[in-house]
Amino acid sequence: MNFDCSSLNRIYEEQYGWFRFGVNLKKNIFDNIPSNIPEEIIETLVDSDGIKVERIISKGHVSPKDFWYDQDKNEFVILLKGSAKLLFENDVQIILNAGDYIIIPGHKKHRVEWTDPETETIWLAIFY
Amino acid sequence: MNFDCSSLNRIYEEQYGWFRFGVNLKKNIFDNIPSNIPEEIIETLVDSDGIKVERIISKGHVSPKDFWYDQDKNEFVILLKGSAKLLFENDVQIILNAGDYIIIPGHKKHRVEWTDPETETIWLAIFY
Numbered sequence A, B: 001m002n003f004d005c006s007s008l009n010r011i012y013e014e015q016y017g018w019f020r021f022g023v024n025l026k027k028n029i030f031d032n033i034p035s036n037i038p039e040e041i042i043e044t045l046v047d048s049d050g051i052k053v054e055r056i057i058s059k060g061h062v063s064p065k066d067f068w069y070d071q072d073k074n075e076f077v078i079l080l081k082g083s084a085k086l087l088f089e090n091d092v093q094i095i096l097n098a099g100d101y102i103i104i105p106g107h108k109k110h111r112v113e114w115t116d117p118e119t120e121t122i123w124l125a126i127f128y
Helices: A004-019 B004-020
Strands: A041-047 A051-057 A075-081 A083-088 A092-097 A098-105 A108-115 A119-127 B041-047 B052-058 B075-081 B082-090 B091-096 B100-104 B108-115 B123-127
Touching: A004 B108, A092 A098, A098 B041, B004 B123, B082 B123, B091 B100
Parallel strands: none
Antiparallel strands: A041 A051, A051 A119, A075 A098, A075 A119, A083 A092, A083 A108, B041 B052, B052 B123, B075 B100, B075 B123, B082 B091, B082 B108
16 A cells, blocks of 8 residues: 555644644643652743743742842843842842732842741743 | 032932833732723834833733734743633634743734633733
């Protein structure tokens, strides 16, 4: 038998090709949270030329003592679950709860001073 | 009197300068939802060189009949409240609920087929 599958393959590719790649499937930002989080979890969701999107999961984690983020890129960060306290230079503190977002300009020094130790804090961070 | 305010101004600038600009203050993605939403609301949260971040509020809104988005840019979109149905070419439907996100490659034709008419649907979209 000499059945030509090319049409079938083309249709399959058109219909499902894009959806075969896990990166393009629907996912949920609140899924796949490990029950045990010894270290902060950082997952890259997008890594394109000028932009990176990360999901960060904290549970009581804070920046190391005397450590300050001093990033080249701007950061848009939204807290989607839990709560956290950011500390900026000059002792400005910002408390973030679910839905709060802030834009941190590049080289604006900051650190994570506190995250809720009782529940996961889920951040969506866009670096650009 | 000839008091020199430059030091004071410098300190004020250092302490509060960055926070004076509304765009950099903490905001909440669920705040400032009008009670009446006759048209879909699109607010630009970030508009930088290669990236745009938008908050979109729908309430029963759908794409116009026979209209397909055919965007140059890739889109990372996360639904933060409500629910919606996207339709892609070849009749692939994707239902999104709170926390669901998807990456739509540039020129992947799609349309919003349905959004919840009973409650606001809040999208955070990143175009890159």
